[in-house]
Amino acid sequence: TSPCYQLKSQLCPRQNPQCHMTGEKTGHYSANACLLPICCLYGAAVTTVEGVGSTETRVHPVQERLAKCHGSQCGFCSPGMVMSIYTLLRNYPEPTPEQMIAALAGNLCRCTGYRPILDACKTFCKVSSSDDRNTGLCPLVANSLPLLVFFLFKVSTSLFSIDEFQPLDPTQELIFPPELMRMAENQPKRTLFFHGERMTWISPVSLDELLDLKAAHPKAPLVVGNTGVGPEMKFRGVFHPVVIAPARIPDLNVVKYTEDGLTLGAACSLSVAKDVLTNAISEFPEEKTKVFCAVLKQLRTLGGEQIRNVASLGGNIISRKSTSDLNPVLAASNCVLSLASRGKKRRIPLSDIFAGVGNNTITPEEILVSVHIPHSRKGEYVCAFRQAPRRENALSITNAGMRVLFEEGTDIIKDLSIFYGGAASTTVCAKQTCSALTGRHWNEQTLDEACRLILKEIAVPGSASGEKVDYKKTLIISFFYRFFLEVLQSLKTTDPYHYPGIPVEYGSVLQDFKTKMPQSIQIYQDIEPDQSPQDPVGRPIMHQSGIKHATGEAVYIDDLPSVDGELFLAVVTSSRAHAKIVSIDTSEALKVPGVFDVISAHDVPATNEFYYSDDPEIVFARNKVICVGQIVCAVVADSDVHAKQAAAKVKIEYEVLEPVILTIEEAIKHNSFFEPKRKLEQGNVDQAFETVDNIIEGEIHIGGQEHFYMETQSVLAVPKGEDKEMDVYVSTQHPAVIQEMVAASLGVPANRIMCHVKRVGGAFGGKLLKSGLLASVAAVAAKKTGRAVRFILSRGDDMLITGGRHPFIGKYKVGFMNDGRIRAVDVNYYINGGCTPDESVLVAAVSLLKMDNAYKIPNLRCWAYACKTNLPSNTAFRGFGFPQSALVTETWITEVADKTGLSPEKIREINMYKENEQTHFKQKLDPQNLIRCWNECMEKSAYYSRKKAANEFNKQNYWKKKGIAIVPLKFPFGLGTRYLSQASALVHIYTDGSVLLTHGGIEMGQGIHTKMIQVASRELNIPMSSIHFCETSTTTVPNACASAGSAGTDVNGMAVKDACQTLLKRLQPIINKNPKGTWNEWIKEAFEQSVSLSATGYFRGYNENMDWEKGEGQPFTYFLFGAACSEVEINCLTGDHKNLRTDIVMDIGCSINPAVDIGQIEGAFVQGIGLYTMEELKYSPEGVLYTRGPDQYKIPAVCDIPEQFSVSLLSSSQNPHAIYASKGIGEAGLFLGCSVFFALRDAVTSVRNERGLKTTFVLNSPLTAEQIRASCADDFTEMVTESWGGVCSSVSG
Ligand SMILES: Cc1cc2nc3c(=O)[nH]c(=O)nc-3n(C[C@H](O)[C@H](O)[C@H](O)COP(=O)(O)OP(=O)(O)OC[C@H]3O[C@@H](n4cnc5c(N)ncnc54)[C@H](O)[C@@H]3O)c2cc1C
């Protein structure tokens, strides 16, 4: 199946307490298939999602509940989710919510925002939080619901019914295969050899044998979990001809309690280590377990469960990666390593390795047998810390392990140990600091000196990847300060008389943020009581592919069975941002076994450059390259591996061209823009500036965003062998443009190219033009070779090549009165379009049309410039410019608040559209529902009382602060031009009464097919089960517009309705004649009367237009409205934050499917949290994207969603313009993620107010922990640098 998760069950290694606890003989572990070498599965049983259940056999309760709770949208992540939940349930049939949420920490979903997935999880939990389903809500949310709503409209708070679920019956699970059991019991253990084409895998069973092997192959790595070696071989081209796998050796798996501590074998997995430590902590007196607690703390957030299940303790220690979370704490705690080589054994303290003491290197022949973790002693305190870009499943930016031992009964330091990770290339020790402080009292003077000494001793070198030097330095002393406070507080508990502890307001910083199972509520207006029970419109219907997503049966491009003679394609991309191609040498590549050919611009039969404007979109670079990551040529081979190996051998010589323009600032300097520039103006701006009380001027930088759809760009091009026909299977939002581009590239008419799309594993705007170019690459290769060509981009290549959301700079000048009325705004938006136009000019234009968000600005002038740079070309992304330009608006709104001393919500209210008005391009706007959303959100969130509570909290807490913000939303719906919203559908009724439906829309997770079947079901008055959707194809619906701009359901729904009505009209005489007949009887009769049972439906599109010359028009058809209130808590010492609560109220008209629509709102909102607070793209000074995978680029995970999350759909809202009075909802919710951005800003403001810092300050997006820390300036930041702030390395411009 597509995603790479699976369950590994194996006979329990004796020491796994998990198995002891459950009394099972087998242990079940979730694992990442892509990291698990097949050789290490010897003796294990592997279960993939298909083995858990299927529609052919039995759908497992986990799969059923995930689907029925609406936990799948595009479905690409669903098998992984199923495997994580299923594994947990195999080990713990009634898990706690904490176990459940921990089990999902390593899974990513880009669509759902996790809430519905967690809803499914909760139904299995012991203390079922589905309790909150019964009342519907968590107490806070319940309290704030206005009762009035219940009286006036019937609202529903349930999107699924628990009664429908099959019970979980653990006795029905697959058993461990008896033959493997017998094999394990009967076969003597012997060394295993696996010989591959290029490498040998040796798995010895005794320590002696291992030592002999290591002596014979000193360069061979020991592979246990393969989480260190695997990625190096896979992504960095490291090759090992021999690999030794020591996991079966008993000495390396020991778990032994001794007098003075605990010994763990080096091959123990981190999960085993975690369980053993948890047990030990519960069994030993507290005084002895301080080291155990500190190590356990790090283990809880290290990787995800899938990583911890396989990664070994020894592997983590020995790899000595700078980011190891264990080495600093183990070294500080005096842990001892037992090393062995042939004929020699020795024990060395781990600290010696990092502190440069004695014989401190581990030789290549030596292996680590075990690690001894000592008990803590009386008067000894141990702590571990880490700060990562995401709280869970992310490598640390900086971490630390610290230990102090006092002279008995005093606070005089006898022994101090401080180690840091992430600061330099390996773990480092603040040795001199520690010895200088020995003998000192634990007091403020010591703290001050310690910080200065640490900063002097620990060098934090800058690096090519633009590391966060100042942030790291601040963290290392902030961590020490936190340790200082922890110890002071602990001293107080031992002797309150002598040690006063820490001030009360400092106490909360000792509590780390924890991920809790979120509580959530969704509220929507119920259907009218007289609606027919069969009519599905308005009901929370499950995604039509939900079950198939969860069983892994849903087919994506790479799941398509291979075609006879199929070839695999790998691209060779430019390593220069702007250069002439001097030569391409393919000779070495062509020698790689299995390689068929190398394809380049010369092989394109017709169009290689597509001119949609002055600058072309390019298939293969010809003569010169204009960004790093541009496709220069492609290798086709008999396997994916061979294609990639050969691609790496293509040599390209470049001659660098000037200028290299990467940032917006550089583009402005070189006057490098895509034309036309866009402008809108209303009122008299210059005059207004003369009459206002105040003027502010400022600038905000907003970074780009990677789509990170779970299914990377994928194409399968299959030449049909006659008449130049070709089937093209693509993961795209726009089959018609694929057909057009492929046909143009091959020089054949469009009627020879059949483009097929079953479903797309997430797109978010990223699978439009870019997919067309990639399809052309595959099609040209297929044409040249006459073979089918499969082209699946790796994550790294996808991120490198395809661009994403446009980075923005907004420069504004705002004039306002002392009472908060904004009178004049002059703003310029610069967007980084990258190297080709794509849709950048349109994005810039849309950002102007939507920049007003919810506000009436009487005098307004705005310009938008699409900068042409040498970055990969940026493209459409959910929200299409609005999330950026409206963030600029909300930023100056907040600054006006700061300046006037009024609250931001007051400024928002004062300037909000109030009654029938006109936008800045003279389109009529009725903002009634905007105001309703705002007021309802205020009420539901209990905004004012919570704001007061947050202020109270802030008074009582110095290092932790809360922030709260409420933000309104007006999202105009429309595509600006009539022809872009036309749509067609095709409906066939077969003689057995079943209906085959198709239309031009693409299913990419937004549930369009589900909704279209709902529409057809209502129109034809037949159950949804009689209607089937097969695929979107250019053969059935020609010239379909892209599924984009939230418009899919609106426009295709109209077309489906039209087709169904045509059919019904034809059937009507037959129905009239036999009104009591059944559908099948009518159809049979219609056939016999020669009535056509097939019809097309058509929708001409919305009457939209925009005259840019005049700056006027009706580019939109209607408006969506909403508001979101978010509350956060920040840790001022680290910059970390926790999303506490979000309340969203949205006006989406009459929802066709509330489950789908609420899912869209939540998913978009969480993607917005990613955009505004976490997702950071980084480039080298030469324009190379550093952030090319999930390890460097962090999208929100389960730990990032608000602990309390409520979404209400505004009741009794009608929309005369769209199908069944609904509104298109795909994009709007994303912007509401900025309520978190402004809540963070609010928290930072309260820090700054308290500390008397400047009240005007700039926060850019994403508002990362680094920026938060920098804005909460204190003694520590001051110590680090006088000129803090210039450290951000991202090319946000
Ligand atoms: C997605 C992901 C997330 C991660 N997150 C974190 C994190 O948050 N914090 C963190 O600290 N780490 C993290 N890691 C790193 C991970 O913890 C280490 O890769 C892991 O512990 C290494 O163990 P392994 O068994 O997989 O090593 P392997 O890959 O099997 O081996 C790694 C190296 O260790 C050597 N080795 C292994 N055992 C021995 C031995 N007994 N004697 C001598 N040499 C030995 C091998 O020769 C090899 O060079 C993450 C890794 C991944 C892939």
Ligand code: FES
């Ligand atoms: S449903 Fe999770 S990634 Fe699409």
